[in-house]
Amino acid sequence: MSRRTIVVMPGDGIGRLVLNETIRILKVAGFDADYVTGDIGWEFWCKEGNPLPKRTIALLEKYKIGLFGAITSKPKEDATKELAAVLQNKGLVYSSPIVGLRQYFKLDICIRPCKSYQGNPLNFIRRGKDGGIEEPKVDVVIFRQNTEGLYSGVEWSNPDNIVYAALTSHPKFVKNFANVPREDLAISTRIFTKTGTTRIVMAAFNYAKKKGYKSVTLCEKPNVIRETSGMMFRLAKEIQRKKFPEIELWNTNIDAQMMWLTKNPENYGVIVAGNMFGDIVSDGFAGLIGGLGFACSAQMSEDGIAVFEPTHGSAPKYADYAISIVNPIAMVESACMMLDYLEEKEIAIRIRKAVAEVIKEGKIQTYDMMRMNGNADVISKGAASTRQMADGIIEKLKAKHFNNPDYEYEKNS
Template sequence: MKPLKIAVIPGDGIGIEVMDEALKVIEVLKTLDPNLQIENTVFPWNSEYYLTHGEMMPKDGLTTLQQYDAILFGAIGDKRVPDEVTIWELIMPIRKQFQQYVNFRPVKSLPGIASPLSRRKNIDFVIYRENAEGEYSNSGGRMFNGEQRELAVQNTVMTRTGIESLVRAACEYAVEHSKTKITSATKSNVIFHSMKLWDEHTSAIVNNEYPQLSLESYYIDALVAYFVERPESFEVVVASNLFGDILSDLGSALVGGLGLSPSANINPEGQYPSMFEPVHGSAPDIAGKGIANPIAQIWSLALMLDHLGRKDLAKIIVDSIVLVLQKGDVKTADIGGTSSTKQMGEAICEQMKKLVSNGMERSHEIV
């Protein structure tokens, strides 16, 4: 069996701490499945690297990463380095060069986690966020700096290809997982050009190519309200880069916070490696204290394994996370407990061992 080659970039702050726990999970998986071969290569590309070398990654960094099956990313951000440097010289080049045009984020209620909503909802939907163009395009500029007439222009770039590719990926997921509808976020009543293009081609793809799915479209201001009022009514949400960014963080808050929220930056065609990372940032205020929640990072690892064809291993990880939270003995501070990052990671690893020893069959795959 060909080994899975994984590029690991822990990054800054708590990214390093939570990544340690995800790597422990990989080691446990190797003991549970003797046929599993994963080769991890850790790259120290972060803000400290930038301060030493004057760049976030080497000139041939993307060429190096392209040799791997997937990238497991932690978090990036340091007060000593401007955000536009850490983001636009590391994360964005990876996403754009590797055509990771799908940002996939599950939003799911978990046992033992109190929702901030007054009534507990059965929340279980996914967000497909366009990840390579849209509002986060490095197109625009500033003029008359320092003058009273100073101005800035930030262009939104949307293409038919970008919209259609994202919506098709979302529809394929919906069909595969027996979903019935797609929800589209728009604002075409006032953003005439780009969002009307979005509406037209979203509608064409869903209605013409996936007749088994229904399409509902909401203006973004109404949709954020519906996320709070009736989150259980959504299944698969498609959104532009900016709208998807906002909606996914709101979704995370509805089910307990960013510490529980994984994400995947996917190149669906498999031409380039996809990248998997927690939604939370580097959290410098708690970095080094050993109290960060590693669940989002470990769940991102599960998304990676699912993407690489090991759905069995992904299920073991997610089921173990659910069981640990259900028991409630181990909780980090962000979800109302006092456990450390390591204690949460260890609890998940131990639960994985119990799941397998309690009747899961081992052969070529764990089922």
């Protein structure tokens, strides 16, 4: 097999920190690849007026696989103020480069696994029927439509005549908003297409079938958002009936789902949703397995381009600490999803079981795992640094038993 080239896009804040440690782990685990850096994020917005330069797009078009760290995004007015002086008053408008990346490459399938690690002190617990404490096992995979919906960027403030005329053609707009001054209106559209919706629902059912899940849960709001959520529910019912009759289709409203996920999270396996609700429910389930320090994701297109990233933000204040304190596991898990995608499953399993052993052993814990506030002094209070957590994973990877064919990951995780 030819040597692969991976486009690494550190981005902003802690993105660079967790990505560097993850590449160290990949190398020790035996993943043989070259890495080229793609420029993306706030730095390039400020000095070039473009947070997603064409040169980065060209790299992904060439090499197809990307590892992404994190970005900083700010409101429109604040972003404009931070532009270089030579770029001021040129009509430049900031937009999220990761959203732009998804839309440019049509990375419409987003997969966000949320699986609890045994021994993680941040795992969700509840009171059982006998009054004791229960720790349900969470093993949920969220399929999020990644390019449409509320994140598509079709928005207006003070809409122009054409847009306003279209809005006034709807009787509910006339009834509720006709007397609102046009300059007081801010409008965001929620656009679903049958093609995009069908692809994400099919991806969810195919995954459920391949991995042996017994149900797929549609998490939307079809009783109120009748056109978009309603279309998704209708298509899901049709797909389930015609192609996957052996897999149950459950339908939950997003608000009720956020309540139920802390009552019976073990009941859910595969969940599928539109862009906004998929974002919400995946963060909710991430909270049950330890928070965003454990939340990974993959996003891929029909044309074979895929980008893997943790779902946390750039946390810029942490990036300025003399010693990095952030938890790199979400980035490491995202890299494991990349390995799965590249059919490097044995390496992915080795890394995951190394992470599992570090967590179960409990000797190395980052500040979030110790329930500390994210201050610079947490290292002096016993929390592990980003580098120490990566070192712990690397130490496990080098252990002899990882090369023992009789070692079974599931029995030890």
